Amino acid sequence: MTRAIPAAIFYVLGAFALGMLLGPLREFVLAPWTGPLLATLLELPLVLLWSWLLAGWIVGRMEVPLGGARWLMGGLALLLLLAMELALGRVLRGWDFAAWLAHLGTEPGLASLAGYLVFAALPALQRQP
Numbered sequence: 001m002t003r004a005i006p007a008a009i010f011y012v013l014g015a016f017a018l019g020m021l022l023g024p025l026r027e028f029v030l031a032p033w034t035g036p037l038l039a040t041l042l043e044l045p046l047v048l049l050w051s052w053l054l055a056g057w058i059v060g061r062m063e064v065p066l067g068g069a070r071w072l073m074g075g076l077a078l079l080l081l082l083a084m085e086l087a088l089g090r091v092l093r094g095w096d097f098a099a100w101l102a103h104l105g106t107e108p109g110l111a112s113l114a115g116y117l118v119f120a121a122l123p124a125l126q127r128q129p
Contacts, residue, residue, distance in 0.1 A: 004069040007062045007123070008076035014054045015077075015119065016084055018047060040108040044115045048122075055122040070124040078120035 022043050030039035055074075064070055089095040095103065103109045 003062050003064045004072040005076065007058050007064045008073045008080065010062075011051075011055060011058050011073060011123065012077040012080040012084070014058075015047065015051045016081065018050050022046065036106075036108040037111065040111045044111060048115060048118055051119050051122050056126045056128060059123055059126045060128040064123065067124075070126065074120040074123040077123070078116060081116060081119065 026039045026043045030042060034042070058064070059070060059073070064073055086095075086097065086100050089100045089103070093099075104113050
């Protein structure tokens, strides 16, 4: 179980880094042309593919055991990701917690939330022993 904690930190940092690169493209290039929902839906497969590859590499490299340790890795990574997203929303958009929660209730927010849940499950779905 102790391997799950550093693995979660590397996992969330790697995924968040890609989000930081793609987020401005989504917001400033795609969203004005497609709308926020379609822009989010176009970005989401790229982030999840990267997360799948990243999770596989991390669980193999750090030898995170099957079962509970991988679920812990994904769950902790999800909590860290949500905290980072909340902080980013505060800094970039001036959102407080209530505004951030309200955003999660919009169509793009719900799509993101679904992606967050898949992100959390990806370490446990890896085949590496």
